[in-house]
Amino acid sequence: MxxxxxxxxxxxxxxxxxxxxxxxxxxxxxxxxxxPGGPPLGDLSRHAARMEQRIEALEKLLDHEAPGWRKRDVE
Structure with missing residues (x-):
């Protein structure tokens, strides 16, 4: 039983x-x-591409607003 x-x-x-x-x-x-369990690689690569575009835009703005900002970062 x-x-x-x-x-x-x-x-x-x-x-x-x-x-x-x-x-x-x-x-x-x-x-x-x-x-496994994470976001697909396609989504991550799209996010990385968008982030790269934003960083490039910010660098252009900084180059225009504060021309010597890259030299200050090295020192």
């Missing part, structure tokens, strides 16, 4: 839970194999 209850619980609760956990892990690893 006890063995049949354990078998039913395993088939109806534990086995589907393990299957769902496995499928979720596989889905996450398929999204971005280099960093």
């Amino acid at each position: 006890v063995e049949s209850i354990v078998a039913i619980v395993c088939l109806l609760v534990i086995l589907p839970g393990m299957l769902l956990w496995y499928l979720d892990r596989r889905r996450k690893s398929d999204a971005d194999p280099s960093s």
Whole structure:
């Protein structure tokens, strides 16, 4: 009797839970194999490109407003 209850619980609760956990892990690893659970590399590269454009714009503004700012940074 006890063995049949354990078998039913395993088939109806534990086995589907393990299957769902496995499928979720596989889905996450398929999204971005280099960093599981993190943002995709395409998003990171777009953010980096936008940041680079902003830095270039700020450097142009600083070159115009304070021409010697690069020399002060080295000293």
